[in-house]
Amino acid sequence: MVEGEEGTIGELTEALDSYRDWLDEDPRRADVTLAVTCELVDGVEVEASVGRRHVVKVDEPRRVGGRGTAPNPVNYALAALGSCAAIGFGYWSDLLEIPFDSVQVHVEGDVDPRGTFGFDDETARGFSSVRVMAQIAGPESPERYEELARTVDAHSPLLELFTGHIPVTTSLELID
Amino acid sequence: MVEGEEGTIGELTEALDSYRDWLDEDPRRADVTLAVTCELVDGVEVEASVGRRHVVKVDEPRRVGGRGTAPNPVNYALAALGSCAAIGFGYWSDLLEIPFDSVQVHVEGDVDPRGTFGFDDETARGFSSVRVMAQIAGPESPERYEELARTVDAHSPLLELFTGHIPVTTSLELID
Numbered sequence: 001m002v003e004g005e006e007g008t009i010g011e012l013t014e015a016l017d018s019y020r021d022w023l024d025e026d027p028r029r030a031d032v033t034l035a036v037t038c039e040l041v042d043g044v045e046v047e048a049s050v051g052r053r054h055v056v057k058v059d060e061p062r063r064v065g066g067r068g069t070a071p072n073p074v075n076y077a078l079a080a081l082g083s084c085a086a087i088g089f090g091y092w093s094d095l096l097e098i099p100f101d102s103v104q105v106h107v108e109g110d111v112d113p114r115g116t117f118g119f120d121d122e123t124a125r126g127f128s129s130v131r132v133m134a135q136i137a138g139p140e141s142p143e144r145y146e147e148l149a150r151t152v153d154a155h156s157p158l159l160e161l162f163t164g165h166i167p168v169t170t171s172l173e174l175i176d
Numbered sequence: 177m178v179e180g181e182e183g184t185i186g187e188l189t190e191a192l193d194s195y196r197d198w199l200d201e202d203p204r205r206a207d208v209t210l211a212v213t214c215e216l217v218d219g220v221e222v223e224a225s226v227g228r229r230h231v232v233k234v235d236e237p238r239r240v241g242g243r244g245t246a247p248n249p250v251n252y253a254l255a256a257l258g259s260c261a262a263i264g265f266g267y268w269s270d271l272l273e274i275p276f277d278s279v280q281v282h283v284e285g286d287v288d289p290r291g292t293f294g295f296d297d298e299t300a301r302g303f304s305s306v307r308v309m310a311q312i313a314g315p316e317s318p319e320r321y322e323e324l325a326r327t328v329d330a331h332s333p334l335l336e337l338f339t340g341h342i343p344v345t346t347s348l349e350l351i352d
Contacts, residue, residue, distance in 0.1 A: 012220065015241030020295050022239075030288045030299075034251055038258035038281040044188065044266040048255040050247040058259035063198075065191030065267075071226040073260035073334050075210055076252055079224040082214035083234035084249035090220040091241075095294070105214040112206050116333050118271070119196050123206075126333035157292050157302035158249050164340030 012094035045069060064117070074111060074127070081158045082107035085132055085170075088152035098148045100138030107132050130162055132170040142174050188270035221245060240293070250287060250303070257334045258283035261308055261346075264328035274324045276314030283308050306338055308346040318350050 023029050038048045038058070044066045046058040058073060060066025071079065082105040089103045108131045115123035134152075136145050149172040153159055162168050199205050214224045214234070220242045222234040234249060236242025247255065258281040265279045284307045291299035310328075312321050325348040329335055338344050 012241040015239070016293055016295075019240050019289075019293070023290060023295070030290050032287050032289055034254055034285045034287060036251060036254040036258050036283045038255065038262040038283070040262040040266050040279050044263045046259040046262045048259050050251045050255055053244070054247045054251075056247060056252070056255045056259075058255070058263070060263060063191070064195050065188040068229070071230045071232060073256040073263065075212060075226045075230075076232070076256035076259070077334060077337060078210055078212040079214065079226055079232045079234070080249040080252035080256060082212050083222040083224050083232075083252070086214040086216040086222045087220045087234070087236060087249065090216050091293070103216050107212045107214065109210045111208050111210060111333065113195075113208055114199060114206050116331060117192055117195070117267070118327075118331050119192075119199070124336075125331055126336040151294075155292060155294050155301055157287065158253060160300075160302040161253060161337065161340075164337075 010094060012091050016091070016095070043067065064113075074109065074116075077127075078107045078109050078130070081130070081132065081156075081162055084156045084158035085134060085152055088156050089134070089136070089148065092148055092151045092155070096148060096151060098140050098144050100136050100140070100145070100148075102138075103134060103136045105132060105134045127162075128167075130168045132159070132168060133173065134171065135173045135175050137175050145172060145174055186270060188267050192267070192271070219243065240289075250285065250292075253303075254283045254285045254306070257306070257308060257332075257338055260332045260334035261310060261328055264332050265310070265312070265324065268324055268327045268331070272324060272327060274316050274320050276312050276316070276321070276324075278314075279310060279312045281308060281310045303338075304343075306344045308335070308344065309349065310347070311349045311351050313351050321348060321350055 036050050038046050044060045048056040057070035059070040060072045062068045085105045109127045110129050112123045114120040115125035212226050214222050220236045224232040233246035235246040236248050238244045261281045285303045286305050288299045290296040291301035
């Protein structure tokens with residue numbers, strides 16, 4: 001729910017209510033399998049077909065032999081984590097009726113490339129730590145935005161994926 | 177290493193050798209922090225700025241109140257996982273000198289949207305299981321390709337992320 005944009009207020013809640021009803025009509029509809037096909041097209045460039053509608057390009061930086069045409073997989077993982085939080089703010093703002101003016105989520109992930117590229121098998125090959133930092137602006141009290149942020153975190157499938165075994169910190173800053 | 181494409185053979189190995197030397201010159205270079213900023217721009221649409229060069233669009237399907245203009249975060253997570261495997265085949269083919277003609281990685285992830293959208297707090301909010309299925313074509317023996325696939329899996333930062341707590345199966349099929 002974005003304050004002041006009439007016509008969008010409550011729309012997400014309405015959409016989710018309809019979706020829930022649709023799932024309830026036939027609980028098998030809740031068994032969703034997402035499918036992505038990744039084809040190595042040139043060097044280390046990949047075209048990932050997501051469902052039937054979207055194609056995502058993936059590449060590596062020039063320094064490691066790619067052509068730098070698109071983000072690499074670890075960057076996409078961070079983008080997925082951060083966008084999941086941002087989208088969560090959108091939904092839960094609407095559901096909890098806690099409007100805001102703007103929200104931005106900065107994500108940082110620490111990696112040591114020596115693990116990933118096999119230079120050193122003692123080094124972890126993924127993220128050693130991750131920070132998710134949300135900045136929100138709006139008319140509600142800090143307490144309400146803390147409640148919103150907690151609810152967002154509690155429902156994020158990407159946060160669940162990351163917190164499986166990587167130390168992840170999340171924070172919320174209320175800005176002007 | 178893609179067989180028959182002269183000029184690409186060994187290029188990735190060469191790039192990684194140079195990169196390793198560059199890291200060794202100053203080990204602090206191996207402390208890499210990746211940064212992504214995700215802005216909620218409209219409804220549940222997000223623009224994710226990855227480093228300074230790339231912008232990734234994220235959205236939700238129409239059924240749940242989005243506009244369906246781009247994949248959603250869980251689909252991006254699967255695309256990251258599958259592309260990480262495909263790119264790994266590219267690198268390790270070159271490093272281990274196991275050429276192939278083509279490789280495709282299909283990824284499937286099972287999710288129950290009732291968890292993610294808060295319809296049912298008893299339901300897991302992320303993937304309940306994930307399958308990564310690679311198909312490879314090329315002149316080498318099945319044993320060599322199995323070796324290649326094992327090495328790819330052992331170095332994938334995204335596979336490490338997923339296998340933290342989600343059951344993930346990986347498979348390799350040699351095709352004509």
